[in-house]
Amino acid sequence: MRFLRKCICFVFVMALFIAGASLKTEAAVVFSDVPSGHWAEKEIYYLADLGVLKGKANGIFDKDAPVTREEAAAILVRAKGISTANVPNPGFSDVPKTHLFYKEIAAAVNAGWFAKSGKFNPKGQLKRVEMAKITNLAFGISGHVPVDWADMGADYWGYQYITPLLASGITSGYTATTFNPSAPVTRAQMAVFTARSMNPQFRLKIVSYPRKAADLVYYPQFIDMTGANDFTNLNQAMQQDGQLQAQNRKDVMELALEDVLMGQYYLYEVTYSLPRVDFDYISVVFDNYTYTGGAHPNQMRYSFNYDVKNAVFISLHELATKPGYESTIINKLNEMNHEHYEYAGGPASLDEIQFNFYLTRSNFVVYLNPYEFGAYAAGLREYAMPFSLIR
Numbered sequence: 001m002r003f004l005r006k007c008i009c010f011v012f013v014m015a016l017f018i019a020g021a022s023l024k025t026e027a028a029v030v031f032s033d034v035p036s037g038h039w040a041e042k043e044i045y046y047l048a049d050l051g052v053l054k055g056k057a058n059g060i061f062d063k064d065a066p067v068t069r070e071e072a073a074a075i076l077v078r079a080k081g082i083s084t085a086n087v088p089n090p091g092f093s094d095v096p097k098t099h100l101f102y103k104e105i106a107a108a109v110n111a112g113w114f115a116k117s118g119k120f121n122p123k124g125q126l127k128r129v130e131m132a133k134i135t136n137l138a139f140g141i142s143g144h145v146p147v148d149w150a151d152m153g154a155d156y157w158g159y160q161y162i163t164p165l166l167a168s169g170i171t172s173g174y175t176a177t178t179f180n181p182s183a184p185v186t187r188a189q190m191a192v193f194t195a196r197s198m199n200p201q202f203r204l205k206i207v208s209y210p211r212k213a214a215d216l217v218y219y220p221q222f223i224d225m226t227g228a229n230d231f232t233n234l235n236q237a238m239q240q241d242g243q244l245q246a247q248n249r250k251d252v253m254e255l256a257l258e259d260v261l262m263g264q265y266y267l268y269e270v271t272y273s274l275p276r277v278d279f280d281y282i283s284v285v286f287d288n289y290t291y292t293g294g295a296h297p298n299q300m301r302y303s304f305n306y307d308v309k310n311a312v313f314i315s316l317h318e319l320a321t322k323p324g325y326e327s328t329i330i331n332k333l334n335e336m337n338h339e340h341y342e343y344a345g346g347p348a349s350l351d352e353i354q355f356n357f358y359l360t361r362s363n364f365v366v367y368l369n370p371y372e373f374g375a376y377a378a379g380l381r382e383y384a385m386p387f388s389l390i391r
Contacts, residue, residue, distance in 0.1 A: 074104040075190060127183065149210065177210040284305075
């Protein structure tokens with residue numbers, strides 16, 4: 001009988017525990033417009049559970065809407081736990097004491113995150129450079145990397161606030177080479193910036209930043225924030241490629257001086273993107289645009305695929321492990337190429353294009369440059385394929 005009573009008590013306690021866990025799960029914040037797998041999902045719900053972020057009345061977070069200056073002030077005040085009691089009135093003509101976010105705005109201004117002026121513009125869209133400034137000041141972010149943004153110089157007023165965010169893994173830029181300081185910040189982006197500032201676990205583990213080899217010529221550099229990998233060889237290879245492209249640009253510009261008729265239109269530009277950066281692989285895709293006279297400019301894509309664990313650059317042959325993968329890729333490539341460009345040819349062997357690829361998290365992408373197995377009019381052709389074809 002005593003044993004039976006113990007069993008009943010145990011079952012009752014477990015039922016209460018499970019019920020409590022269930023209630024906690026049901027009570028958690030859920031936004032209908034932030035689905036599982038969304039790129040900012042973890043940061044949004046992390047801040048929502050802390051009460052830092054608030055949703056809209058209709059149960060959505062409105063993730064893609066621009067964050068306003070008043071919302072940004074409120075988010076940072078909540079994130080930092082700043083008291084809003086008895087804060088001096090900043091005296092903005094457009095923020096009366098009856099304003100919904102008066103206390104938060106006053107606290108943010110009193111903390112020095114926003115400047116005092118005649119108006120606060122509470123409904124104004126927060127710019128990316130403004131986000132960098134207030135986030136930097138609120139959390140005391142420090143750090144430096146010798147970044148060369150394509151859209152701002154070191155003398156730009158926001159550079160001092162943006163660079164520490166990059167160096168700390170809080171931002172990676174708008175593109176690989178630009179920050180786009182005047183663009184508005186979305187609510188999802190604000191969530192990511194804030195969560196990364198509050199909690200280093202959300203920060204980027206690999207930081208990349210652009211370096212300028214010459215006018216219109218950029219290459220990336222990488223830092224492992226965990227210290228687990230030495231990227232010296234990778235960075236040296238990127239720097240050497242940048243120097244090579246800088247010399248090519250110099251040669252083209254010297255030719256331009258000799259072309260009295262068309263020289264002013266000569267162009268040599270190299271930019272890059274980073275479709276994959278993680279502790280397995282880093283893919284760097286360069287796009288070179290050249291014009292030296294004639295009917296049209298020339299475009300050429302080339303790429304580097306770096307195996308992080310083995311610290312080596314790899315080809316398609318080295319990436320693949322599946323028997324018979326070469327004929328599978330060739331057949332698939334020619335099939336897709338012919339489907340879109342009926343008169344375009346295709347490679348007979350992967351040896352011809354073993355470096356013409358890059359990696360994403362979900363697939364590998366083979367590309368054919370203009371004039372490669374087709375007319376220039378066919379343009380740059382890309383073909384995404386699942387890893388299951390080769391591994």
